[in-house]
Amino acid sequence: MGGFDGTGFLESQPAWVPILNRNSDFLVTLKHLSMNNHIIKGTDKNYSVMIDSGTTFSYFPKQLFDLLESHFKWFLRIDPDNNIKGSEDFSYGRLCWRLDDYTSSHQFIQSMPIIRFAFDTDQGGLYEYDWYPSEYLY
Numbered sequence: 003m004g005g006f007d008g009t010g011f012l013e014s015q016p017a018w019v020p021i022l023n024r025n026s027d028f029l030v031t032l033k034h035l036s037m038n039n040h041i042i043k044g045t046d047k048n049y050s051v052m053i054d055s056g057t058t059f060s061y062f063p064k065q066l067f068d069l070l071e072s073h074f075k076w077f078l079r080i081d082p083d084n085n086i087k088g089s090e091d092f093s094y095g096r097l098c099w100r101l102d103d104y105t106s107s108h109q110f111i112q113s114m115p116i117i118r119f120a121f122d123t124d125q126g127g128l129y130e131y132d133w134y135p136s137e138y139l140y
Contacts, residue, residue: 017129019053019121028053033120033128035070042073060138070117071097077115087113111135 022029029052035045049066062070074097078086087110088099101110114135123129 017121017127018124019129020124022050030121032066033122035066036118036120037070037073037077037115039118040073042069044069067097074115085113085115111139114139 019030022031029050032049032051033046035042045066049063051063052061074086086099087105088101091098091100099110101107105113112135116135117133117138119131119133121129121131
């Protein structure tokens, strides 16, 4: 896979996540997903997921996506005045929101949840990656 160059790396050491199979196209095991520190029930089934940092698209198994979508809707319902400042828009498909005229893009991004992916590491620990709204919204 190549080496590791720590120049410009924000953490002192990387977290190494084991690849399931050398021929698996970067498949790793997802331990669970959480949204704003709330573990999404049903995502702890050790899903095999592919890591691809070279694209802006995210692909999820249907069952995992459905759980994520329902949790977005739950997140909106618990505090509709502050969470997800925008209106649902299904003209582009599922899980879309339109920025309202009275909301700034900064307010909109700040109102969206942080999604956390948890993976096992080679060292037997857990690595958690926070996916911020500014990264998953486009």
